[in-house]
Amino acid sequence: MKAYQELSREELMDLKSQLEEEYEEAKRKGLALDMSRGKPSVAQLQIGMGLMDVLNSESDMKTEGGFDTRNYGLMDGIPEAKKLMADMMQVDPENVIVCGNASLPIMYDTVSRSMTHGVMGSTPWCKLDNVKFLCPAPGYDRHFAITQHFGIEMITVPMSPEGPDMDMVEKLVAEDASVKGIWCVPKYSNPQGYTYSDETVRRFAALKPAAEDFRIYWDNAYAVHDLYDEKSDSLLDILSECEKAGNPDMVYEFASTSKVSFAGAGIAAVAASRANLDFMRKSMTIQTIGYDKVNQLRHVRYFRDIQGIREQMKKHAAILRPKFEAVIQVLEQELGGLGIGQWTKPNGGYFISFDAMEGCAKAIVAKCKEAGVVLTGAGATFPYGKDPKDSNIRIAPSFPTPEEMAQATDLFVLCVKLVSLEKLLERE
């Protein structure tokens, strides 16, 4: 394949009219496919249905310690659920609070509490003129939405396959006391599927923040979400690294079973130092008498232990892998060598990140939509929804079937080619 940049204007024009014809034909197919969100597919949800059988009207509803899960109390989670979620995050159960059905509300509540009550004695952020968060990008749009919602200024930090640009992180955190946090998806990052290197994790743990209430928001959403047995990424435990570095209180870690059991009805947890958890408990004990402990019990009885979760994740991988591979195969076959796009090949997680030529992402997403394929909005992976290069597109292969994924990706590459051609022709 010849790179588009090396084609003559005539060759570009010819190719364009040929691709436009293909696009018109594609539109006539009336596709209606959604690659926009990291939603588990029906097949994935189906493998968790055993969860619905572990409790019935004859079940003993007590924890191992004899606490009735149906009643009020045990505000910070049943002990066996703490153990399960601790093992998922590779931390000590004492460092875990188990909450409701998803980790997003825990993150939201953590930021909200910091606004109204500060962090372990610091000034409430709502009383400060400036509060800033560092946002490695491309990143997770719902993280950015939380900080934007609370009027927190977001500073974009570039990502590399090793993690965020740590020189920049170290400098900003050390110099600016209004920097109160950084959003991280450290394993199989959303959307690139990168896993932070050991060095990156250690540099995080060794940060010297100017602000006492600076925290790392470590969203370990894909802790056990490997696609392959033989080449899964591994991530250092940030809690013990922070402790070793003399910064035990500097991190909150979040995780859930949303993509292990059910996306709408899992269990979620936060891990942090005892001092952080004690401070959280002060608000939580006002906010709730207890999260849904019956669902915690259901999860524990179903998965039994981390090994049970790992077995389940192999079943998820078996469903997800062909979809990721279908996308990557089409990308390589159709775009390889053309010089008009780059993409990641993750070993886990829920996304593939695609970088188009500068200034093309929005047009590609719009063109896909016109022909019936919905992608995550261009820009969504950046703070304020603004990708400075208008280049990044997040591909979420999980929800459609592999056949639909191949169809959708065929259309996607067609749109990438067309928009890139138009861009190149403009330039001349």
Added chain:
Amino acid sequence: MKAYQELSREELMDLKSQLEEEYEEAKRKGLALDMSRGKPSVAQLQIGMGLMDVLNSESDMKTEGGFDTRNYGLMDGIPEAKKLMADMMQVDPENVIVCGNASLPIMYDTVSRSMTHGVMGSTPWCKLDNVKFLCPAPGYDRHFAITQHFGIEMITVPMSPEGPDMDMVEKLVAEDASVKGIWCVPKYSNPQGYTYSDETVRRFAALKPAAEDFRIYWDNAYAVHDLYDEKSDSLLDILSECEKAGNPDMVYEFASTSKVSFAGAGIAAVAASRANLDFMRKSMTIQTIGYDKVNQLRHVRYFRDIQGIREQMKKHAAILRPKFEAVIQVLEQELGGLGIGQWTKPNGGYFISFDAMEGCAKAIVAKCKEAGVVLTGAGATFPYGKDPKDSNIRIAPSFPTPEEMAQATDLFVLCVKLVSLEKLLERE
């Protein structure tokens, strides 16, 4: 029975030494009973166990409209759960958002959101120097805990069997723009079991608040929690009354199935005008991708409709009624005519409210505790935990068995007598 006030000093002294002997004897029994919280008993939890059978691995997990409850989405609740909770509150499903496992977090989140984001465009409360809530008291300690947690000033409003002192409420709400809310448990109030009269509800609906962001926090916790078929209280629907009075946005109503299905694993909802709900949804859509819809589906499949809930509540009443009656019988038999205490006889709810002689409540609670019976802390039913008369004690008869309740109440009346005697002797 002769009232204690009419006894001579000698008679009081004689009685005292006799009662002290009884008390020492009671202590030797080594009681360990808890009348402190409105917790359902094991027998009550048991009648809801059918809830664990309605979903199994073969179940269709979709809503009637075909939405898969196991996946992300439907942030404000599945339609059939909206209908169920709407019927419980006697409002339109369009005015309902169904949330997680309890109503307390909805109330907390509502206050928290007002702190950081104001109310439908008003100034965020955290930017104001003064924010006040009216607190009809005796009332629910967890309400007061929320407002105290956010530094909101609480103003006590006296309660009567008709509801809060509406002259005072009208005046304060109309004159003081820093009054932003009022906590209400309008039916079978916590702890007195009073139900607001139609006139009270209409006066609430017709309030003319100085603050545009004033809201009534209508915690309809005991909407369907009648103890008797033949003499259940009825409450006017505040939403439609507010609408009729030209104040459609002035109220938030809260309810849950915590004391219908499981206290730890029910479903909860908020009802309000469309404008209020739209404003809430703006934050909720940042806070969550959706609450636990599988548990919403489970509740809908189990109860089917409001009639199913009513049938369930009759079973709860059959368990609760004898406990309430055991307490009241002992109170009447042992304290009737003595002039040292008054108590309520509710037709529903979870509590009996007891008013001791002024300055006696703390001592009574302490004396009960010393002999193994735990009551709600004296003062808990007032803002800041301070009962100005040190008189009110909340009795929660639900958790112990009727026999235990009778035992506990025997001890309670003994302590009431002893402390009252001591008080009377001090005075002379």
